[in-house]
Amino acid sequence: MCDSLEEKFGAWELFEEVWERVVDTATEKEVNKNSPNTLFEALKLFRNEITTTHLTECRLKLKLSTDGKDNIKADHARAMGNVLFHPKVKRYIEAVKRYNESISFSEKGSEARALAYANRSAVCYELHQYQECLDNIRLARESNYPARLVDKLNKREKAARDALEDVVRGKKNAGGSEPDVDAPKQLSLSYDGSHLVPQAVNCLELQTSEEFGRFVATTRDLKAGDVVIIEKPFCTLLLDVYRLVRCDFCHQERLFNLIPCEGCTVAMYCSEECMTQAYQRYHRYECPVIRDMWRIFTKIPVMAMRTVTTGIASFDHNLHDMRKHLQDMDESKVDGFTMDWTKATPRDVYETVHVLITNYEKRDPKDLAHRTFFAIIIYDLLVARSELGPECNNDPDISSLVMQLLLKHLQTTPMNMHSQYYMDYQPEEKLYEIMNYASACFPLLSMINHSCAPNLTRVTLHDGRCAAVISRPISKGGQLYDNYGQHHSLMPVRERRAKLLTQYKFLCNCEACVNNYPLYNELPSINVSRYGLIDSADIHAQLVLHQPKIAAELLPKLSQYLNNIGHQYPRYECPILEILQSLNLFAYVLII
Numbered sequence: 299m300c301d302s303l304e305e306k307f308g309a310w311e312l313f314e315e316v317w318e319r320v321v322d323t324a325t326e327k328e329v330n331k332n333s334p335n336t337l338f339e340a341l342k343l344f345r346n347e348i349t350t351t352h353l354t355e356c357r358l359k360l361k362l363s364t365d366g367k368d369n370i371k372a373d374h375a376r377a378m379g380n381v382l383f384h385p386k387v388k389r390y391i392e393a394v395k396r397y398n399e400s401i402s403f404s405e406k407g408s409e410a411r412a413l414a415y416a417n418r419s420a421v422c423y424e425l426h427q428y429q430e431c432l433d434n435i436r437l438a439r440e441s442n443y444p445a446r447l448v449d450k451l452n453k454r455e456k457a458a459r460d461a462l463e464d465v466v467r468g469k470k471n472a473g474g475s476e477p478d479v480d481a482p483k484q485l486s487l488s489y490d491g492s493h494l495v496p497q498a499v500n501c502l503e504l505q506t507s508e509e510f511g512r513f514v515a516t517t518r519d520l521k522a523g524d525v526v527i528i529e530k531p532f533c534t535l536l537l538d539v540y541r542l543v544r545c546d547f548c549h550q551e552r553l554f555n556l557i558p559c560e561g562c563t564v565a566m567y568c569s570e571e572c573m574t575q576a577y578q579r580y581h582r583y584e585c586p587v588i589r590d591m592w593r594i595f596t597k598i599p600v601m602a603m604r605t606v607t608t609g610i611a612s613f614d615h616n617l618h619d620m621r622k623h624l625q626d627m628d629e630s631k632v633d634g635f636t637m638d639w640t641k642a643t644p645r646d647v648y649e650t651v652h653v654l655i656t657n658y659e660k661r662d663p664k665d666l667a668h669r670t671f672f673a674i675i676i677y678d679l680l681v682a683r684s685e686l687g688p689e690c691n692n693d694p695d696i697s698s699l700v701m702q703l704l705l706k707h708l709q710t711t712p713m714n715m716h717s718q719y720y721m722d723y724q725p726e727e728k729l730y731e732i733m734n735y736a737s738a739c740f741p742l743l744s745m746i747n748h749s750c751a752p753n754l755t756r757v758t759l760h761d762g763r764c765a766a767v768i769s770r771p772i773s774k775g776g777q778l779y780d781n782y783g784q785h786h787s788l789m790p791v792r793e794r795r796a797k798l799l800t801q802y803k804f805l806c807n808c809e810a811c812v813n814n815y816p817l818y819n820e821l822p823s824i825n826v827s828r829y830g831l832i833d834s835a836d837i838h839a840q841l842v843l844h845q846p847k848i849a850a851e852l853l854p855k856l857s858q859y860l861n862n863i864g865h866q867y868p869r870y871e872c873p874i875l876e877i878l879q880s881l882n883l884f885a886y887v888l889i890i
């Protein structure tokens with residue numbers, strides 16, 4: 299991770315200021331500050347105010363400014379890297395992050411960039427990453443490395459080549475390379491995939507009810523350990539704190555290989571190929587605004603913009619086609635569980651994203667004003683700085699489409715977005731911790747409702763896909779339930795319900811809420827002698843070491859336990875086993 303770009307005073311703080319003001323004005327007409335009439339009046343005033351005079355003031359208050367390369371900042375970041383690289387400090391990884399920052403700020407072909415690559419090559423050498431060392435030396439040369447320093451670089455190059463040859467020779471003498479026991483394992487679906495939806499098992503069905511809206515049910519019994527969906531995201535967003543560590547497009551950790559986008563100082567890539575793909579899918583619009591976006595917003599609005607830009611790319615960047623397609627679309631007919639994914643075009647895939655729930659009708663005036671404000675700010679940035687400007691300025695229909703898409707996805711994103719995780723090694727504790735590196739949009743997984751006593755777990759695979767794995771038996775006809783972050787063993791019912799209502803706009807009536815399941819420490823225990831003892835502390839201790847081989851051995855054992863005790867839910871042992879299963883899955887797929 300590295301520093302966040304977010305600033306203390308951002309769009310949310312500004313919105314609160316403006317909202318206060320309009321509510322005060324509206325209250326002059328109405329007596330009660332919180333009456334629905336006042337709030338709707340405030341929303342009306344807010345819309346008037348924000349679209350006219352106050353936008354310029356907002357731009358100033360948010361200190362919006364175009365991003366650009368800056369060799370002075372690049373030199374400063376490199377100097378900080380040098381302090382960390384110093385033989386008495388030797389904080390090599392932190393030093394590389396600073397060199398990467400320096401590379402991202404530097405102008406193409408500048409000495410600043412050449413020096414940053416050269417310094418990164420020095421860290422690679424110290425860390426015995428000889429191939430990466432040579433790659434960085436090549437990049438330094440390509441960026442006009444200064445002749446006065448070239449001897450130093452030549453010496454390092456020779457040393458790296460010699461060391462690399464030694465490594466290759468050593469491997470040959472040892473009889474070739476060992477099979478890689480720690481290679482990421484593949485999870486696969488537990489039953490046949492559906493013909494039309496190969497990413498889901500063929501017993502899953504999308505159903506609808508008054509209480510749940512759309513939900514996913516099974517037409518066969520499922521057991522703990524069953525993998526029922528493995529889904530590729532429609533779009534993803536690397537969190538800004540990983541921008542100097544991971545590729546902006548494929549999100550793989552490539553500390554020593556990152557190359558910068560030439561247009562902005564945020565996006566870095568592991569290869570030209572990823573850079574091109576990112577540009578085609580979203581970055582052509584986002585490049586001029588992404589730094590300001592991270593400065594003034596948190597991940598939800600940035601993810602909403604990513605959904606819109608990726609959506610536009612799904613229509614080959616033809617906004618007229620997109621508008622026509624969406625106008626003609628019958629939203630009630632879009633069902634990701636019956637669509638033919640084997641023949642789906644990017645437009646078809648976008649349809650499944652376009653129909654994600656917004657909960658518009660359940661939002662109060664302040665919430666609507668807040669989304670409107672954010673949509674206006676993002677729209678203003680994109681139109682002022684990207685190629686969407688001429689398109690929107692020349693055609694009110696296109697302008698309205700872009701604005702509507704932003705407003706829509708500022709509502710779908712918080713309802714449907716999923717996090718992507720990896721296992722991060724904590725050297726001091728000598729264990730792995732689950733960390734969130736990106737946000738993603740998965741249209742099928744987004745159809746799964748919440749329960750405070752869930753029956754499935756999600757796990758991020760090495761390639762960014764997400765697998766849904768059953769964590770306790772589900773009978774034929776039963777609903778699949780995810781957990782949106784409010785588990786009955788960790789949070790009292792009142793608090794859970796309040797959070798779910800505020801964030802997800804529904805009153806939870808799951809089995810845990812209705813039956814008031816106790817918190818973890820108050821749960822009754824199972825008579826384990828019937829099922830054999832399970833030493834959870836020992837399993838946990840093994841799993842945090844993150845060894846896929848151990849995880850692979852434990853996987854069937856844990857699933858068996860979860861199936862054995864499933865019908866006794868909720869018991870003290872159940873949440874422990876759920877956690878172990880989740881940890882186990884992460885260790886199994888080894889996503890670092």
Ligand SMILES: C[S@@+](CC[C@H](N)C(=O)[O-])C[C@H]1O[C@@H](n2cnc3c(N)ncnc32)[C@H](O)[C@@H]1O
Pocket residue numbers: 509510511512513654655657713714743744745746747748749801802803804805806807808
């Ligand atoms: C990720 S979506 C799930 C699919 C959603 N039901 C739909 O029709 O698109 C999340 C939204 O589903 C609804 N939801 C999720 N769990 C629910 C539950 N247990 N009871 C009622 N509504 C629920 C809420 O509106 C929530 O904001």
